[in-house]
Amino acid sequence: TSLATSIGGRTFGNCMMNAAGIRCQNKKDLDALVASSAGAYVTKSATPQKRAGNPSPRMHTLNKGSINSMGLPNNGLDYYLDYVIDDQHKRPKATNFLSVAGTSLADNLAMLHQIQESEFNGFVELNLSCPNVPGKPQVGYDFDRVNDVLDQVFQFYTKPLGVKLPPYFDLVHFDQIAAILNQYPLTFVNTINSIGNALVVDPRSEQVVIRPKGGFGGIGGASVKPTALANVRGLALRLKPAIAIVGTGGILNGVDVFEHILCGASMVQIGTQFGYEGTKLFDRLSQELKDIMNQKGYTNIEQFRGKLKTFD
Ligand code: RRO
Numbered sequence: 001t002s003l004a005t006s007i008g009g010r011t012f013g014n015c016m017m018n019a020a021g022i023r024c025q026n027k028k029d030l031d032a033l034v035a036s037s038a039g040a041y042v043t044k045s046a047t048p049q050k051r052a053g054n055p056s057p058r059m060h061t062l063n064k065g066s067i068n069s070m071g072l073p074n075n076g077l078d079y080y081l082d083y084v085i086d087d088q089h090k091r092p093k094a095t096n097f098l099s100v101a102g103t104s105l106a107d108n109l110a111m112l113h114q115i116q117e118s119e120f121n122g123f124v125e126l127n128l129s130c131p132n133v134p135g136k137p138q139v140g141y142d143f144d145r146v147n148d149v150l151d152q153v154f155q156f157y158t159k160p161l162g163v164k165l166p167p168y169f170d171l172v173h174f175d176q177i178a179a180i181l182n183q184y185p186l187t188f189v190n191t192i193n194s195i196g197n198a199l200v201v202d203p204r205s206e207q208v209v210i211r212p213k214g215g216f217g218g219i220g221g222a223s224v225k226p227t228a229l230a231n232v233r234g235l236a237l238r239l240k241p242a243i244a245i246v247g248t249g250g251i252l253n254g255v256d257v258f259e260h261i262l263c264g265a266s267m268v269q270i271g272t273q274f275g276y277e278g279t280k281l282f283d284r285l286s287q288e289l290k291d292i293m294n295q296k297g298y299t300n301i302e303q304f305r306g307k308l309k310t311f312d
Helices: 027-035 077-090 105-117 143-153 171-181 222-236 254-262 272-277 280-296
Strands: 005-007 010-012 016-018 059-062 065-068 097-100 123-127 161-165 188-191 195-199 216-220 244-248 267-270
Touching: 016 280, 027 077, 065 222, 065 272, 077 097, 077 105, 097 105, 105 123, 105 143, 123 188, 143 161, 143 171, 171 222, 188 222, 216 222, 222 244, 222 254, 254 267, 254 280, 267 272, 272 280
Parallel strands: 016 267, 097 123, 123 161, 161 188, 188 244, 244 267
Antiparallel strands: 005 010, 059 065, 065 216, 195 216
């Protein structure tokens, strides 16, 4: 039974990896991912310069997931670019993901110019959906801005690139975002980022649970799975075949991975649960997915990927 997948002509021995932001901010975290059974890793979303992020508490564990308002704490693009290029020399056959999340168009273009001119040959994941930087709206909810960013990026950027999107909640929005994305030579689309600007209340203390933005933050974990599956499926039905789907959101076990793949995901990313479990998560999920595939008689993921059945 193979859990291998391929995206943009690159193959991955396992279709599971971490989601950006979770246990991938420093070299020690990334070394642990390299040593794990994950098929790839993605680095914490980078800005041009190192950032401390928002004041704590900025993440809180929930019964069915997590809320965070980290505010893009990261070590700056050079740190992650050095790491992935060094890794590329050590493991020339591996493809990994470098996440970038400029807080302005100018920052995104500057970072992509630097990456274009570097030796980096992996995938860039352009994060258009960070919900937690005060005063900076999620680009993914402004369709004209998405179009403008991609138009300017593809004037010069020629390496494989994907975008990380926020969740959409209306079928018209799926139509609109897909029509824009289909105009560009994207390698993948990653859906979903956390469900932004939710509010968790502690009735005992009569207080919010995180400090930034008056308690507003992004939700991840079990409660976002139906929204994630809708976005994976909604985009899989609308994007051109050359754009692969990376499915993220609400994965806790092998069944959740199976459902994401049924909806059309070629790769899945795990955030909240990876935060709770660490790299052994990938061993557990791999075994659980293999068990389901064996029960059903599948030997590789292409046999069921995107083949979700509907009533009509
Ligand atoms: O750092 C964060 O606050 C953060 C980011 Br950049 C993101 O894309 N998604 C998220 O839930 N948190």
